[in-house]
Amino acid sequence: MVFEESWLVSTPPKVTSAVVFRDHGALRITESWEDDVPDGNTTSFPMAVKRQENEILVLSWIEWPSKEVRNAGMQKMFSDPRMQPEQKNCRRL
Template identity: 50%
Template sequence: MNYVDGYLVPVPTTNREAYLKIALEMAALFKQHGALQVVECWGDDVPEGKVTSFSMAVQRKPEEVVVFSWVVWPSKQARDDGMKKVMEHPSMQKGPEGMPFDGQRMIFGGFQVIVDA
């Protein structure tokens, strides 16, 4: 079965276009290195929780929105190989300066697909 990397990112609403530009560039880079699909979702109906929520998870500020994203890979090995190449790409060597979000509050992880209906 496929392997999925998932991401939650708090993005200032004023940075939507800058985020979209980088998201499109990253999608092309992921796909160039083996990803099957890249999905970026701009929060539209993300309720605040009392115990936990997407907003609480990323410590969302009032002027931010939560972006929910995932990258689908054919396998964990394909992800490991592809992600290594992505991280070695010159565009990834710039560091966090100029990013349209606070990367310290980004949450990410890799997941084995157990149901694909």
Template identity: 50%
Template sequence: MIYGGFAPLLDVGSRRGAYIDGFVLPVPPGNKQAYTELAQKAARKFEEYGALRVVEGWSDDVPDGKVTDFRRAVKAEDGETVVFSWIEWPDKATRDSSWEKIMKDPDMQPDHDNMPFDGKRMFWGGFDVLLDTSAEASAERELA
């Protein structure tokens, strides 16, 4: 198990996604502002294409594990911070069609010379929501 605490860096949108994309990546020292600006730009685009919520977490309490941990997972170098982020979508179909559009959007093409993080050490994946204890999800369960 890998665990850690992350301070909110960005949290936009509602909280009722049924499908989630998760990302973990290292950010070099001094790149917090540049990363935040990139994350804000990307969040606007994700919402434009159907995302319900985008959250970026800046590591705050990320302990070293005995076998693995967040820092090892991204091969974090001295001074690098780990970012844990997710995008909530209404469903997987919306996510899949949105990513096709996002990947073709000229505003979303990466500027590899000016990225505030090393994308080769980022990892990501898509997840069905297994449990959601938010007030919105609780209200939906009561209505069902």
């Protein structure tokens, strides 16, 4: 059974993790990069991720062959050197 998940993150412009997800078993990744997302007064996407001035929002959908493949892939992904903050030029993922 296919397993899908979505993520909302803030990142410096042009920093993508899609290749790393694919390398660790994801079937498909769709990334929606911020174009015009206003700050809210009570709640908003920028507030939800505590977006910094030099960051943009990325909403991603990731499709995995199964939850088991996703769990194994995520474990490998977060130990992958390409996902380390110093490699991605960001403070957090």
